[in-house]
Amino acid sequence: MSRIDSLPPLSEVIATHGLAARKSLGQNFILDLNLTARIARLAGDLTECDVLEIGPGPGGLTRGLLAEGARRVLAIEKDARCMPALQEISDAMPGRLQVINADALDLDPLQYLTPPIRVVANLPYNVGTELLIRWLTPKDWPPFWQSLTLMFQREVAERITATPGSKAYGRLALLSQWRASPRIVLGLPPEAFTPPPKVSSAVVHFEALPEPRFPADPKILEWVVARAFNQRRKMLRAALKGSAPDLEDRLIAAGIKPTDRAETVSLEQFCALARHMPGGSEAG
Template sequence: MSGIDTLPPLREVIQTHGLSARKSLGQNFLLDLNLTAKIARNVADLPNSDVLEIGPGPGGLTRGLLAEGARKVLAIEKDTRCMPALAEIAAAYPGRLEAINGDALEVDPLAHLTPPIQIAANLPYNVGTELLVRWLTPRDWPPFWQSLTLMFQKEVAERIIAAPGSKAYGRLALLAQWRADARIVMHLPPEAFSPPPKVHSAVVHLTALPEPRFEADAAILSRIVAAAFNQRRKMLRAALKGQAPDIQDRLLAAGIAPTERAEQVSLEQFCALAREIAKP
């Protein structure tokens, strides 16, 4: 019998430990263990990998990851109230769960994990995008992780996979798709959570590419993409005029019409422009 079968239902765990969700921590607990197991099955190479989980709460996804065979799970939880519930899971899966009470933005996971490493999380809404951007923009590439399996608000998930010309297309899509393959693997309604959020949710799976899809300097690409989408209603020759004195010529050299707007420009074109701007 697996450890998940010896543990009480999540509603009982929440009641026992007084784990009412806190809005200040962006908490919405996923209580259906069938759903958490389904999310876990989307994590790449689970039996041969260590997994970093952020914001486990009472441990629904944690239990799914362990029951589906994760070699080890490092769960980083900011809410001290959740630690006894996580300790119960650790006891049911000896030697396979390490739970740390701390801030995911400050803890170094590499001190606790052995590659290959996957990241899986029902991310707290208030830090989800910030964590994703950090994982997509390390100093060196490939990153320490092989894949990300992450829950977001549906709107954020759609921004990650968006294509040029769509309303959702922007900086997040370009950051994600430059260095990773991204797809939505699950949709979840508000009633799957406790308390139910006001929005639908989706799980995005990202697989790190061995190298970026197109050649470009990361800092320059990030800068021009931010400038272009900060003024997305403007033509690029106006939105990017601060990037180079001869921006119109550089846009043309990159194969971009200076009158285009940011949402019409592909990742490949933005990378070409970054290479042009890098030239003396």
């Protein structure tokens, strides 16, 4: 730990290696090492875990993860400019940090990781939601990860944790809450970042559930939810029109009024509807 403490301040690292954040890469760096250590602690006990970090940049959160005792950190960084700075951290903590210069969307990290695995990242804004959806929709469940502790724009964090009846409630909330327990654990103002983004941010912590909250075929559930929210102002009997000849009966069987709108329907009701739709386990 003292070897990490001996590393230069992040502002100095950025100046030395010419690491001005690039908008094209969705980069916003956190330079306050007390804050990055706090985010690392929000991920839980890391001492027996491998940690996957996406977009480490100059390595502020990386330092926090190692200082908090992560067994091993795999950091995937697209920006080759950051490699020398990350190598300095690796040299200070031999055998505990592996850095790969790659696009996280193109790389399968599992070949480099040993379970149990936690994912902790200040995700680049331009790929954050896509990566989250991938992690929530693997072919098999439970997933490779025990938990996700991820930084998002505040608006995205609120969509992930939204409840029925709220403006933010939609597909992302249902997807996130079906197989995991997401909660906002930390809010950050724009000034916490360099450069400051135009919006506030928040850290969301997800614990993977051993199985989905309610039974449903994933493909049917996603199709039903997508159709329902693509026309969220319409009553469900209109939004889902043509999906089944006896649609209203199926909605009622799932505990949903045909005149309900998507934004008022709970996760449990959507799962019940998926089971009652053609191809669902309870479909006639």
